[in-house]
Amino acid sequence: MGDLSLISGWLPVTLLVLGAVALFFLLARGGRASVITIVVAAVLAVLTYFLLNWLVLDVFDLLPEPLPGAVRLWIAVGVGVFVLGVGSMVASSVGRKVTAIVCTVVALVVAASQINVYFEEYPTLGTLLASDENDVSAFAAANNLKSQNEKTPVVDRWRGDDSGHSRIESAPIPGTVSGFTARPAWFYLPPSYAGPKPPLLPVLILVSGQPGGPQDWVVSGGLQKLMDEFAAQHNGLAPVTVVVDPNGAEDGNTMCMDSDIAKADTYLTVDVVNWITANVGIDSNHAHWAFGGWSFGGTCSIQMATRHPDLFPSFIDLAGEREPAISADRAQTVQLAFHGDTAAFDALTPLALLSEKTYRDSWGFFAAGGDEPQTESWMTEVSTAAKNAGMTVTTQVVPGQGHSWGVPTATLVPALNFLAPRMGFTK
Structure with a gap:
């Protein structure tokens, strides 16, 4: 039922x-x-x-x-x-x-x-009637698993013992440096993470749409099913996936930036990264990490990739916008976040950074719904700018989909397959 x-x-x-x-x-x-x-x-x-x-x-x-x-x-x-x-x-x-x-x-x-x-917010009756998000299990790291910078891809270090089962868990990630108060993060832990001899796995950080929260990737996006599908294709290997909250509330909007609103960029790039490295037991080599998201989260992903290519050289932008926004009135966005300083806002937007810098070591996957011409137009503009800036990019249009969860559910696995050589899941 x-x-x-x-x-x-x-x-x-x-x-x-x-x-x-x-x-x-x-x-x-x-x-x-x-x-x-x-x-x-x-x-x-x-x-x-x-x-x-x-x-x-x-x-x-x-x-x-x-x-x-x-x-x-x-x-x-x-x-x-x-x-x-x-x-x-x-x-x-x-x-x-x-x-x-x-x-x-x-x-x-x-x-x-x-x-x-x-x-497609609630794809099944079960997701509509799902228990409260507070009922999810608390995150428990694999025993004796300590993060380490791995030079070799995980596929070369894995012996194929995938006797474990994937898990969805949750834990708060404090804003120690940023001072930001986020809702608890949600974790996907692949079968190999729970096996008897777990390898140090790459990391995928995800962000949901806005309004929304981290649980949306699990409830609406079917994260566990999608990641299990990827793991089944790769002998039990998949990234430890952490769905984080850069907004602090259902209707919050920090634009994933350090601004008058909050230090959301610092939260994502310092607090979240440091907490994962210290507590999860993963491959801390950022050459094997990726940042992704849907809608607001897609916009956030290209922001992270352009502002912090050393941390997130691979990214997944699923139905993201042309640039971050709080209001349909750009002047209002700039006023709320930067006291009206348009230059300060422009300097942090992906299109400005892509026009100024070269990103030859960055890979990006873009997707949009075929029934959503505005977002598809944004995807074309941003992905073209990314390609012109030296990035290796690919795009996918999902037929029959508008701005719906049908886009990420159709494209997350293809995106990870595209990034698999970078993240170390294939040679």
């Missing part, structure tokens, strides 16, 4: 049918009052569809980029349904009121379901 898909198969289709039936009952009241309700509901739904991005981006400044058209459509449907439901309960019998409430709830569930189909 927990594997029941919420984004494909019979359930979303069944919900759509139920929603159509519910909408029919809401429209079938008849009379002058019903006509007025329908007209008001339709007008508000249309206004919602066409004005929502203006409200979200310009009036309330809630997001740095527009909501996709499909998402706006289903939000507009939800607004219309709610108005219809309220109108159906006015001056009606008790039975009609109960019917209106039930139909409204059903129709709103359908709208929410379709928004989830777009974003």
Whole structure:
């Protein structure tokens, strides 16, 4: 039951049918009052569809980029349904009121379901009903495993004893130097890490989208399944993967920069790196490390790669933006983070750094959804700049996907396969 898909198969289709039936009952009241309700509901739904991005981006400044058209459509449907439901309960019998409430709830569930189909935030019933994130096991390092700078790739040091099982665990990583307060990090520990003679493994640091948190890579991104797939292809070997939090809250946005908001760059490059090296037992040779992310995290990855190529010479940018942003209004972003100092902000953006420096020892993997032209355009611009700056890059477009978790779930394993020679999983 927990594997029941919420984004494909019979359930979303069944919900759509139920929603159509519910909408029919809401429209079938008849009379002058019903006509007025329908007209008001339709007008508000249309206004919602066409004005929502203006409200979200310009009036309330809630997001740095527009909501996709499909998402706006289903939000507009939800607004219309709610108005219809309220109108159906006015001056009606008790039975009609109960019917209106039930139909409204059903129709709103359908709208929410379709928004989830777009974003793939909850791919299965099990992920929707998953236990609280605090129930995840606390991180426990492999016995007597101490970090060390390995000159040779892990594939040459591995004897193939993959009798262990992968684990998902969690631990706080304190902002000792940065002073930043982050939510606990989530860890993927591959089968080889838990075996009787574990090798010192490379590290992959991941960042989720915004709004969101580290658990999203596990719940929505299916991290354990994806990494187990990679490990199965490489005799039990996969990177120790640490999903970290550079934002501090669900709606926080530090842009992965040291700014007036927080020292997020210092947190990621000093506190996180030092804690992993001191506590996890890994290959501390950064030639074998990579930094990756989805959406906000993808933008963060190219920032880390351009600002700190010595730490993260390999990166994975999945549906990242052209540059970091807090607001759709760039001037507002600069004002909030750098007291209006545009030069200080520009100096830290990936495109500026790629135009100024050469990165001949850096490799990057870029991906975007085929139904998301804006992000695909950004991917093309940034990946071209990266290539012109000397990086070895590849790109992938995922057909039929917008700005959804379908992009990282389709591309994380190909990205790691692309980086496998760099990280030491193949020769």
